[in-house]
Amino acid sequence: MFSGLRNYFRRLGHRHRAASRWAKAADAYGWHVRLHPHDIPDWIRLAECSLASGRSDKAARVYEYLRKLSPDKPDIAFQLAHILKITGRDTEALEMFQRALLLSERIDNNSVKIWPTPDTVAADTILYSVQDMINYLTRNSTVTGIQRVQAGIARHLIEAGGSGVGFVLTDAEYGVRPGDFWLLDPLKLLALIDAVESVDGDHASLKRLIVACRNSARPIRPGLGHTLIILGAFWALGNAPTRYLAAKKRGARVGVYIYDLIPITHPQFCEMELCLHFSVGFSQICALTDFFLTISEDTAxxxxxxxxxxxxxxxxxxxxxxxxxxxxxxxxxPSVETDKLTLMTPFVAYVSTIEGRKNHIYVMRIWEALIARGVAVPDLWFVGRLGWKIGPLTDVLEQTKNLGGRVRLMHDLTDAELAQVYSRASFTVFTSFVEGWGLPIGESLAHGTPCVSSDTSSMPEVGGDLVDYVDPTDTEQGLALIGRLLNDPFELEERRRRIAEKFVARTWDDVGADFVKSIRCLSLNPTHPARPPLLEVDQSFRPGEMTDADFSFATLMRSPRGLLLAEFSGGLDDHGAWMGREDAVIRFQSPLPPGTPITLTLGFYRRGSPNVGEVSVTSGDHRVDFGLQSLPSIQSPPRLISLNGRVAIDGTVTLCLAIDKAALVEDSCRVGLCSIGYQPRIPQ
Structure with a gap:
């Protein structure tokens, strides 16, 4: 069960605000935005509660910060002007009021978004999404494992040539109609991958290459006959499953490459935030995908x-x-040693991010026991960045002063320096509790160096019979094995000889070729229709509560409700799901028998001041129209709309929401859905 701790301070702020405890509410919202600085509505609540508690200077500072984030938003400028006025800063207030008026006059009341016309793509094209890699490189100069895998596969596909392959970005990139994609120039993408893999690459040059990729991209609209492959993270970085729903509805196949399920199967090793986003993403992708590819048989x-x-x-x-x-x-x-490395003394290396799941403390305990027995142990090198859940390990390191200097921590090594570590280590260790693959095992073997690895999950797939395996929970077993290797140099030499004779490295060309073969084969299968989420009878679903509600993974798998709101392009907040300038379709599964007549009830708000116009809600042959001006603002109870419908033959219910777009003032008026529920209708 995930308890929604990520929004603890927000909920605390809500309770204090409801009880008019303004100072406490401001403090709670302050803590929330420190943890979640991109939650703009909570910055606004912080300012409002600060003002109500008499801390007008703090409210002004919040709105000044928001002005820097959104300099073109007139409502923020108006609020800041108001606060400046009541704090006696009349000259600044007048200037800010004038600026807010100028900003509001820029709104074109008759503007209609003109989307670019999508280019045609051959029907059998396989389109690989590299969205999360591009987004990641926008913020970072080097890549992690998942992004490097994408780069390796993309390079093989581009260099192999041939038709029927493309690389895309999602509609998270500005400028395409929601549900469309950007098709990248493969040569520009290859230039970016070259720069990523270059030792002397810098972030400024990477950003220029990213801009070149984006500027040369062409809009496309995948559909029937196309296959979309999500190569990277399906839960973050503009790559969420909801961005693939429109293409799926148009008939496209969707495939996903899964690296591991650790945030679901072993959440104790991950941060709550990752578990939440990963679980939501996986539940949604299960409702869309036509096939899964995985990086190991164990993960499969x-x-x-x-x-x-x-x-x-x-x-x-x-x-x-x-x-x-x-x-x-x-x-x-390896080349000669660098300033970072001193390789003259014997050492054993553990190459991995230093986090709780990797079980570094297992090796530490073995080194402690060997030292206590008087064994002349080599140095122990932990090579990798510090991660999460390492309190017990750092406690031991501090208490023992790195085992009297025998343990050395290092990170940010170049590929050449890492090659030296692998090649010159007496042997390597990799005693992780669980993995999706186990790359350091393969890298150790590729450099001819013996490895002691855990015997769990996918790790034996990597090392085969060329690796010594231990139970990562049994330190006595590990102590016996590692002690034997340290005391018998001939046994280590025999392992090196067997690796040299028998190990055949799996290459990126092998991976790329197998990847293409698998996808071509799987793409011959019929597509699976998108599986809509389940909504129970007589229960009101409130989109605004999705950010705070407690949930279990089983509930998510049964009803990935985020898919209900995929076409609400105006976003989601505590008040509900907001429509953009596009119509929206809601489709859900019902437990009622097909053909059952039902009554649906929907709650609506509006934000901003509309012109005269209408909203229509349709279910089957029943349609209800109501005026935009009849909708209350979010400060009032919502307007409830009821209409009749019927459970379809496939057990689903479909609703279509449409807005009179000529009545919408861009960026100043939005229609929000705050609740939806239904119940069986008794025929009259």
């Missing part, structure tokens, strides 16, 4: 078990294992 089996346990459609699940190294051509002949 975990996906199958999870789908079966939650009664989801058992779509094809096929493993396309990763390469044994992230680098296309690992440096097996």
């Amino acid at each position: 089996e975990r996906v199958r078990v999870l789908l079966s346990a939650h009664d989801r459609v058992l779509v094809p699940v096929q493993a396309v294992p990763l390469a044994h190294t992230l680098s296309r051509c690992p440096d097996l002949t």
Whole structure:
């Protein structure tokens, strides 16, 4: 059960504000925005409560901050002007009122968004989304594992040539109609990948190449005959499943490459925020995808078990294992040592992000026991950035002063420096509790170095019979094995000989070729229709509560409600889901028998001041029209609209919402859905 702790301070602020405890509410909202600085509505609540508690200077500082974030928003400028006025800063207030008026006059009352006409793409094209890699590189100069995998696969596909392949960005990139995509120039994408893999690349040059990719992209509208592959993170960075729903409805196939399910199967090793976003994303992608690809057989089996346990459609699940190294051509002949590395003394290396799941403390305990026995242990190198949930490890390091200097921590090594570590280590260790693949095992073997690895999850797939395996919960077993390797140099040498004779590295060309073969084969299967979320009878679904509501993973898998709101392009906040300038369709599964007559009840708000115009809600052959001006603002109770409908033959209910667009003033008026419910209708 995920308890919604990510919004604890927001809920606390709501309670204090409802009780008019303005100072306490302001303090609670202040803590929330420190943790979630992009939650603009809560910045506004912080300002309002600060003002109500007499802290007008703080309210002014908040609105000044919001002005920097959104300099073109007239409502923020008006609020800041008002606060400046009541605090006696009349000259500044007058200037801000004038600026707010100028901003409001820029709004074109008759403006209609003109979307670019999408280009045609051949019907059998396979389109690979690299959205999260592009977004990640916008903020970072180097890539992590998932992004490097995307880069490796994309490079193979581009260099292999041939038709029927494209690379896309989602509608998270500004300028296309919601549900459309941007098709990238493959040569410009390859230039970006070259820069990412370059040792001397800098972030400024990467950003220029990203701009070149975006500026040369062409709008497309995938549909029937196309296959969309989500190569990277499906839960973040502009790559959410809802962005693929429109293409799915148009008939496109959707496939997903799964790296692991650790935030679901082992949430104790992950931050709450990641578990939440990953679980929501996975539940939604299960409702859309036509097939899964995974980076290991172990992960493939975990996906199958999870789908079966939650009664989801058992779509094809096929493993396309990763390469044994992230680098296309690992440096097996290391150069001279650098200032970061002193390689004269013997050492054992653990190459990995330093986090609780990786179980570094297991190796620490073994080194402690060996030292206590008087064994002359080599140094122990932990190579990787510090991650989360490492309190017990850092406690031991501090208490023992890094085991008397025998433990060394380092990070941000270049590929050449990492090659030296692998090649010159006596052996490597990788005692993680669970993995999706286990890349450091393969990298160690690729450099001819023996490895001691955990015997769990996917790790034996990587090392085969060339690795020594231990139970990551049994330190006595690990102590016996590692002690034997340290005391018998001939045994280590025998392992090096076997690796040299038998190890055959899986390359990125192997991965790319298998990837294409698998997708071509899976794309011959019939598509699966999108599976809409379940809404129970006589229960009111309130979109505005989705951000705070407690939920379980089982509930998400049964009813991924975020898919209901995919066409509400105006966003989601505590008040509800807001329509943009596009019509919206809501479709959900009902437990009632097909053909059952029902009565639907929907609650609506409006934001801003509309011209004369209408909203229509349609279900089957029943339609209800009502005026925009009849909708209350968010400060009042919502207007409830009822209409009749019927459960369709496939057990679903469909609603269509349309707005008189000529009546909308861009960016100043929005229609919000705050609730939806239904019940069986008794015929009269």
